[in-house]
Amino acid sequence: MEPESFSSNSYKAIVSQFTGFLLDAYDLTMILGIAPVIAKVLLPPASPLIATFSVILSYSLTIIFRPLGSAIFGHLGDKIGRKGDLIITILGLGIASALTSTLPTYAAVGILAFILFIIIRIAVGIFAGGEYAAGHPFAMEWTPFKWRGLISGIIQGGFSFGAALAAVVEAAFIGFFGVKALDAYAWRYLFLTSLVPAVIALIIRITMKETPVFEDVRANKLIRKSPFLDLFRKPYRRDFFQVMLYMTGLFFSAYALFAFVPAILEHSPSIYGLGTADTIYSYGTYAAFAGAVTIGALSQIIGRRKITIIWAIITAIISIPIYYLLIYSATIGSIALSTLAVIIIGFITQAPWGIVPIYLSERFKASMRASGVGFGYSSGIFIGGWFSIYVPLMHQYLFKSLDTPTNVWFSTAVLLILGALLVGVGVYLGPETLGTRLTEEVEKSKVIPH
Structure with a gap:
């Protein structure tokens, strides 16, 4: 049985998943946005770029452990139900994120400080992997058919909204406490704010x-x-590996914004300080939310597959020009041009993610949906999650003359191009899913009449 209209439970499911996904992004964005601060507090002195890459690598560990969480909690979501699973994951995600505020500093305990930080990041990754395994199916299964594309975009947009909220909160903390106080103690208060969306x-x-x-x-x-x-048994394993290719490209595209736009804005030849860089970056996260909602809604009209292929072609063409605009404007200090570039990057890198909750829910049967959505989503991490290594390697060995010694703008643009190509090929190899029933019915039509 699928809902024909919105009910109070439909609204609760949507707000629940939006808030849970918001918390995921809120935590991750705090790590990236104040990476220079974390590096000073938890690591020995090093060059700013190397220290930032070290923090981004720990961020990657958060991402890389998500498949484990998806496997565990996806399996539970298909066995005991979506609701109980989601209560466990939000508790774990909220507590693990807040624990960052309790870390000792490098000055107090040496490298143990960074080791403890990595352990917490791994725990965050496990619970976050479980969060969307049950959460996306839960929200989609409570959404009436004709609204699935729009609601999918809104839910996935929760990630971008969380990133935007984190950037705003960080800017407010910097403005209120100042950079010196943030380095000294206020970073702890910053991480405690993650308890608010977790409790809600x-x-x-x-x-x-x-x-x-x-x-x-x-x-x-x-x-x-x-x-x-069962995901790895016939006839489902082909579906799983098609989804894995698709999701690999999406992770490349996502972190071309989240991981590296802050780094591009914060390192020379950019002339922006941390506060200005965070403010400019926040506009990209607003645009990311708009992109996810827009493409999600359009997919209900045009189709999930077709709209994604169109996106892939456009993105591959404009990636290098738009990242050049970003580094050029940051070099001359044009906040207006930098903001324009970040808005475009935010929109294009996150737009195809608006389809993910419903597309993956439509790709797997109800009896294996939490496992399929969760591990299918996370499977893109196996290759895509190592972006924190790929970009520095491209910077060092392939594009150093096109980048600058202290910036990775061109390598990041190439990462986005690779992502667009993988997403386009991945979705092309799969079927159009618009119209697929979410209820599992034996030997019955799986298409909803239009």
């Missing part, structure tokens, strides 16, 4: 009902013995 999401999830789609799975005795392992 937890309260909502406690009051939610299980989705009618999963209740049908349970009532019809369709719960699988090993939903996660």
Whole structure:
């Protein structure tokens, strides 16, 4: 049974997943936005770029451990239900993120400070991987058919909204406390703010009902013995590997914004200080939200597959020119041009993500959907999650003459081009999913009449 109209549970499911995804991005963006501060506090003295790359590498570890969380909590979501799974994941994600504020400094305990930081990042990654494994299906299974594209974009836009919120909060902290106080102690308060969205999401999830789609799975005795392992058995494994290729490209494209735009703005020849760079970057995250919502809504009209292929072609063409505009404007100190460049980058890098919650939900049967959505989403990390290594390697060995010695603008543009190509090929190899039923029915039509 699929909902025909919005109910209170539909709204709760949407707000719940939007807030949970917001928290994920909020945590990650804080790490990247104040990477120079974290490097000073938790690492021995080094060149600013090397220190920042060290923090970005720890950020990658957060990403790389997500598949483990998706496997664990995706399996649970298909066995015990989406709701119980989501209560566990938001508790873990909120507590692990807030624990960052309790870390000792390098001055106090040496390199142990950074080791403890990495352990916390791994825990965050595991719970975040579980967050969307059950969360995306939960929200989509509560959404009426004709609104799925728009709601998919809004939910996925929660990540961009969380990134924007983190950038605004960071800028406010810098403005209120100052950079010196942020280095000394205020960074701890910054990480404690992650408890706010975690508590909101937890309260909502406690009051939610299980989705009618999963209740049908349970009532019809369709719960699988090993939903996660079934992803790698015929006839589902081809679907899984197609999704993996698609998601690999999406991770390349996403972190061409989240990981490297702050680094480009904060390092010479850019002349911006940390506060100005954070403010400019925040506009890109607003545009990212708009991109996800726009493409999600259009996919309900044009189709998930077609709109993604169009995006891939356009993005591959404009990547280098738009990143050149970014570094040029940052070099001459044109805030208006830098903001324009970041807005365009934010929109194009995050737009195709607006389709992800519904596209992945439509690619997997209800009885294995949490496993398929979660691990399919996270599978892009196996190759795509090492962006923090690829860009420095391209910078050092391939494009150093096109980059500058202290900036990676051209290498980041190439990362985005590779992402667009992989996404385009990945979605081309799969079917159009618009119209697919989310309820698992035996030997019945899977297409909703239009």
